[in-house]
Amino acid sequence: MGTNPGSGRGPTLGRVLQHLGPMLLSTLAGTPQYLTPVGGVVVHDPSDPPALPAGAILLGIGVTDPGEIVELVALADQHDAAAVVIRQPIGRAPVLSDDGTVVLGVPAGVSWQQVMGVLTTAMQSALHPADRGLDGQEAGDLFGMAGAISDLIDASITIEDRNSVVLAYSDHQGETDAIRVEVILGRRTPDVYAGFDEERGAMRSIRESLRPVYLPPLALSDGRQTRGRVALAVRAGDEILGFIWAVADKPLSTEKDDLLLDASRLVALHMLQLRAGADGARRLRTDLLATALTGGPEARSALDRLRLADRPLIVVALTLAGAHAAAAAHVTKSQRVAVSFQVHLAGSWADAAVALLDDTVYALVPARRPDTAVSLEYLCRNFVERTAEDAIVGIGRVVDHPAELELSRADADRALRVLARRPSAQGGDRVARASEIEAEAMLLELRDLALASKRGPFGAYARLLAYDDNRDSTFLVDSLRAWLDAHGDVMAAAAATHVHQNTFRYRLKRLSEIGEFSLDDPAARFALQLQLRLWPPDLPERSSK
Known part of the structure; x- marks a missing residue:
């Protein structure tokens, strides 16, 4: 699963770490090499060591003993891992060589769930870089833009889309305030801060103003104090593409306001190019996934392009309550859930392909182990509980050949139908493997036959x-x-x-x-x-x- 560094076709360690920034991961040992290919993100389980693809980023969750850390780094070195990630040692630290495997540290207060989410998002971003823009930088290099703006106005920067999802941020975010740290880790504005902004009309002012808007510090209900903010809407004509947020204790000078306004125009260009590239990649992925799921003569070629050929696969289907409501808000929510599901899967199956087809999110997941279906069911339950409480998920059978993918998809669709028809799809009833609901599915199909013949x-x-x-x-x-x-x-x-x-x-x-x-x-x-x-x-x- 490793990638030729010169090919430019896969994520490299340098690209991934650029997206993360030093606030989340600090270098404890080794020297990260920009062109080191990354082959996936793998969680280390000492009782059941996972298969390590070449170039893996190995997460040592719960590995804190100095001796165990040394053993983990040695294991990573044997399998040519790109890096090892551990919790930053407190007290006696292990002795690690600067000439060996790169070891990165997660600071206290940052959860492993956050690390996995941000890391897999960075993997996806690095996997599909946009073409180069007019200024010679990568069109998708908003992190570079955030850093440049930070230097211009001497303030910590985040660049967010119009839904307040963080797209990029500058260095030195740890020197801001607790809310900004939460924004970076969660990749969106926390509800408690967004609520205060809504009450004081902040977002309305930012949308209506053509110049940067200063927002005074806030005293939150939980006792925390924030620093002030300067915010500016990023526009393309009359359309708002997103926002630039700067941490500032007082309004910017007129000169810095003008610099921020000028920079926002270049950010708008980057965001338009990034959106165009993302839309094209999403459409291509959707077409390839749809072709693969038909199981027809083109399925093998589609799987080759998705890098999923010659391996057992499972089809997963996910839909939201009210999926047939055909409302624009519902479609938008389904698209967000598809992206979230891709990120959630990437922690265990970085090469899984996910796309929204009509009103259903489908995923093609490699079945590397005999218990993949069980592990996948557990992951889907976790996703529904944490991210999409109104979702139901059906899991199909494992198939070995492209021609059989339509069978696995039919399984997953049947499981969805059974879950949707149950009086109360709650808790465990929101996720089901097709093999577990076969009797209910057969009854539904028998009822269809009876109704079709008016019996x-x-x-x-x-x-x-x-x-x-x-x-x-x-x-x-x-x-x-x-x-x-x-x-x-x-x-x-x-x-x-x-x-x-x-x-x-x-x-x-x-x-x-x-x-x-x-x-x-x-x-x-x-x-x-x-x-x-x-x-x-x-x-x-x-x-x-």
Whole structure:
């Protein structure tokens, strides 16, 4: 999975570290080489050592003992890892050579989840650099722009898109305030700060002003004090592309205001080029993924271009509640979820391909180990809980050949349909592997066939439904369901329906008379149980026949 340094086709250590900046990772040992190819981000598990691709960035989560750190660095050196990342040692630090593997330190207060999120985002950014712009810099090199603006006006800078997502930032952010640190690590403005800005009309002022706007310091409700800010909208004509934020204790001088305004025009050019490149890359990835998922003759070529050929694959499908609402806000949210899902997967599967097709986010995930489906299910549950609580996720089967990808996609789609039809898709019910819901999926498909041929409930079940419908109740059908679910145990069924046993026995006698069937007939019981699953009394499209 390593990349030829001269090819320019993959991320290099220099590019990745440029995107991160020294605030998040400090160099503890070794000398980072700009052209060192990066082959992925891997979490080290001492009890189950992972396979290490060439050029891996190895995360030593929980590795704090000096001896264990030395062993981890030796392991990384054996496998030609690009770098090792550990928590910055407190107290006795291990003795590490400056001539060996690069060792980077994560400061206290920064979570590993944040490290993985920012690191994989940097990997993706470095993997798809934009073409060079008119000024000779890379069109996507907003980090270089942030640093240049910081030098011009002598202030720490962030460049954000119009949704307040951080695109780039300058050095020395640790010298600002706690909110700015949270902005960098979380890649967006914290809700507590955004709420105060909304109350004081800050964003409205910034959008309406053609010049930089000074915002005084804030005393937050949690007791923290912020420093002041100078903000300027980045414009392309009448369109606002994003914002430049500078930490400043007082308004800038007129000269620095003019410098910031001039710089914003170059930032606008970079952002337009970056958006154009990202849109083109996204469209290409979407087309390739759609082609691969059909399993047709072009699937192999599409997988080659996605770098996913000749390996077992799993299709994952994700959609949001109200996916058919066709609202612009919903489409935008689905696009954001697709990007977030790509980043979330990249921690374990950096080469996974993700794209939004219609109203569903699809992912092609390499199945390197026999337990990949289980690990993937756990990761998807974590993603839903943390990032997309209104999402449901279906996981297909593992397939070995491109022609079988449509089977895995069909599996994932069926799992989504089952989850969407459940009365309450909460907790564990929001994620399912296709193999776990096969019976429910088959019932849905059987119902589709029945509806297509205009067939509905029949025989004894139809008579019981008609009796209940005439009385605007589900009295008999509920009793039947309780009895069948209890496998004919009258005591258990009576307890489930909260009635006396003798009362329930009378109900059984009545429903057998009205339904005109024998409670002792196994074929009649099977037909009733099947129809209860196909056409429960509360099903909207049920029509008695």
